[in-house]
Amino acid sequence: FCERFSYYGMRAVLVLYFKYFLQWDDNLSTAIYHTFVALCYLMPILGALIADSWLGKFKTIISLSIVYTIGQSVMSVSSISDLTDHNRDGIPDNISVHIALSMIALILIALGTGGIKPCVSAFGGDQFEEDQEKQRTRFFSIFYLSINAGSLISTIITPILRAQTCGIHTKQRCYPLAFGVPAALMAVSLVVFVIGSGMYKKVQPQGNIMIRVFKCIGFAIKNRFRHRSKEFPKREHWLDWASEKYDKRLIVQTKMVLKVLFLYIPLPMFWALFDQQGSRWTLQATTMDGNFGSVQIQPDQMQTVNPILIIVMVPVVDAVIYPLIKKCKINFTPLRKITVGMFLASLAFVAAALVQVQIDKTLPVFPAAGQSQIKVINLGTDTAIVQFEPQLRNVTVTSMESTDYMTFETSELQSVSITSGNKTKNEITELPGQNRHTFVIKTTAAEIVTKWVSLFINNLPDDINITMEDVSFGIVTSLSASNYASFSGGSTYNxxxxxxxxxxxxxxxSKAFGFGSAYTIIINEVSCQLYSEDIPPNTVHMAWQIPQYFILTCAEVVFSVTGLEFSYSQAPSNMKAVLQAGWLLTVAVGNIIVLIVAGASKLSEQWAEYVLFAALLLAVCIIFAVMAYFYTYTDPTEVEAQLDEEEKEQVKKDQDIYEKQAEAVSRM
Structure with missing residues (x-):
């Protein structure tokens, strides 16, 4: 429970940490997120090798859990903004320190969580005797319940912790707490596990079957190419070339494993879509309205929809859906279930694309390269006429009113002319491109005062100190402004x-700030304030993500659960761990595919990228359906029983030959 809470809790807020704390764009945040997940699912192979060939499961869990805990602790430290100096936006000046610590932490976490993954459940199974099948079944039920409970609760709690404000010098989103609680729970899990050391049965390492399988395959390939001439007769299967060195049982079992692994080749594409819940779908939620009445849902909390639906749907599918399909006399084989799961995941991304199209209609248009956007706010008592030279646009702004943002080509905009009352002022503009600017004007008795400002604007003659909750904006001089700061949005946040x-x-x-919105607040009198909306609130509701989560969860139920069951049923008794490692490897490869496709596609529209992934999975689904059609199911138990009989017969023949030879010798 603690380990899964630690992993999923940290992962839930990870992509938002990249975007809002490290200030990475969506594409880089997504790339690093999926690189991390890929590493987590590559490391189980290393963990299995260490456990089976060297340390044993117990020492491997202890050693890598220490690495894991250190990684989580470093991750928490890396997110403390007070580690370095910071600017008025709250962004650390020496951001490279945070990036370096974050990358070290993620590597340690990947090694820890991935390395112990193949050991923990197997170590639990080792504690039971052969005649304790009932107790073992009960243990695994509690074990998987703990996993789901840990991931579900952490995905709810850590976004809440992240949404808090904390810090000494600056008040920022509380990533140190969101990462710190998972780190503390990982430390707790390690301490509890060590305390119970005397109660465990610790099986010594027996040697890793994966190494023997790889050696067998390698020898068969090498032997085949060594005997390419026609002098050597062809063999029924290329693995039979290993028979000179390896026994028939290992060769037959390796053939069965490779047969299943060949079917795994198309499967990574499913995980390429599935794991985008924590990246692209979470980023999509940041552009949506999370107001559910009295409850405000954070973007990263939408990930809880998946585990909640899993807990509900697995028993429903097993107890209702599958029996109904069986009653309809449809032969819904495991491979057909996996095919349906891939098709459903493709549909989920079509649904995500449709939602994205609606979101895009509501998003503000920001200036492109070479453009600037300008908003004018009139803080004076007289109406002001603003002319953008040379002859680009004229606008009239009444007292205490503002315009919307206007877009200009930066190279063409040379100056601004303001006429208010009987006074006129010209101002030369040198605005940086691809930015938004707020232009404040105020007519005094002597002149027209102008400023380029943002967020809090002081319309008083004296300096003021502004704080909003625990966040200080410092001293703001007359007709000057503070910088922007981030706050939780929603109708309950005043x-x-x-x-x-x-x-x-x-x-x-304050009035309630909508999700995704930005405002400029003008302090006109200490008891009076004026709001100017810079970016309108998100209007597409997060509830529209529920259909895509529902479809993807349906896909997971028929794909993931069935895939594990199929792998287990088709694997030889001593090679189930090999196929487990192969299954986890498909998850790692799937996350690598996200990096390749997202990097190579260069699509500017997010909905188009969703459609691309949906199309790719649909194409792979068709390929897999063809492969599944030609697959022949095997019963490993029967094959191994047949091998046992053949070995017994061979032993008997060898014994008969030995007896005949002994009898012949005695006669001599």
């Missing part, structure tokens, strides 16, 4: 804003 002017303090409560 923040207390305090403005201090000449030792006089006055407070007011």
């Amino acid at each position: 923040y207390k804003i305090t403005a201090t002017r000449n030792s006089a303090t006055c407070s007011f409560t």
Whole structure:
């Protein structure tokens, strides 16, 4: 429970940590996220080798759990913004320190969580005797319940922890707490596991069957190419070339394993889509409205839909859906189930693309390269006429009003002319491109005052100190402004804003800030404020993600659960771990596919990328359906029983030959 809480809790907020703390764009955040997940699913092979060939399961779990705990702790430390100096936006100036610590932490976590993955369940199974099948079954039921409970609860709690504000010098999203709690629970799990050491049965390492399988395959290939001439007769299967060195049982079992592994080749494409719940789908949720009445759902909390649906749907599918299909006399074989799962996952991404199209209609249009966007706010009592030269646009702004953002080609915009009352002012513009700018004007008795500003604007003659909840915006001089800061949005979030002017303090409560919105707040009088909306709130509701999560969860139920069952049923008794490693490897390869496809596609529209992934999986689904059609199911128990009989017959023949030779010798 603690280990799964630690892993899924950290992973739930990871892509938002990349985007909002490390200030990476969506593509880089997605790439690093999937690289990390791929590493986590590559490491089980290393963990199995260490456990079976060297340390044993117990020492491997202890050693790699220490690495795991250190990694989680470093991750928490890496997210402390007070480690280095920071600018007014709250972004650490020395961001490379945070990036370096984060990458070290993720490598350690991947080694830890991946390395212990093949050991923990097997170590639990080792604690039972052969006649304790009932107790073993009960243990695994509790074991898998703990896994699901850990992942579900952590995906709910860690986004809540992330949404808090914390810090000494700056008040930022509380990533140290969101990463720190999983680190603490991983430390707890390690301590509890060590305390129970005297109670465990510790099986010594027996040697890794995977190494023998690889050696057998390698020898067969080498032997085949060594005897390419026609002098040597052809053999029924290329693995039969290993018969000079390896026994028939190992060769037959390796053939069975390779037969299943060949079917695994198309499967990574499913995981390429499935694991985007934690990256692209979470980023999609950041552009949606999470207001569910009295409950505010954070973007990373939408991932909880999957484990909740899994807990509900697995028993429903097993107890209702499959029996109904059977009653309809449909032969719904495991490979057909896997094919349906791939098809459903493709549909889920079509649904995600449709939602994205609706989101794109509501998103603000930001300036492209070579463009600037300008909003004008009139803080004076007179109407102002603003002319953008040379002859680009004229706008009229009444007192205490603002315009929407206007887009200009930066190279063409040379100056701004303001006329208010009987006064006129010209200002030369040198604005950086691909940015939004707010232009504030105010007519005084003597002149027209202008400023380029953002967020809190002081429309008072004196300096003021502004705080919003625990976040201080510092001293804001007259007609100047603070920088932007991030706050949790939603209808239940109304923040207390305090403005201090000449030792006089006055407070007011902000209006509710919508998800994804940005505002400029003008302090006109200490007791009066004016809001200017810079970016409108998200209007597409997060509930529209539920259909795509539902379809993808249906896909997972018929794909993942069936795939594990199929692998187990088709594997020889002593090679089930080999196929387990192969199954986990498909997850790793799937995450690598995300990196390749997302990097190579260069699609500017997110909905188009969803459609691309859906199309790729549909094509792979068709290929897999053809492969499944020609697959012949085998019963490993029968094959091994036949091998046992053949070995007994061979032993008997050898014994008869030995007896005849002994009898002949005695006669001599």
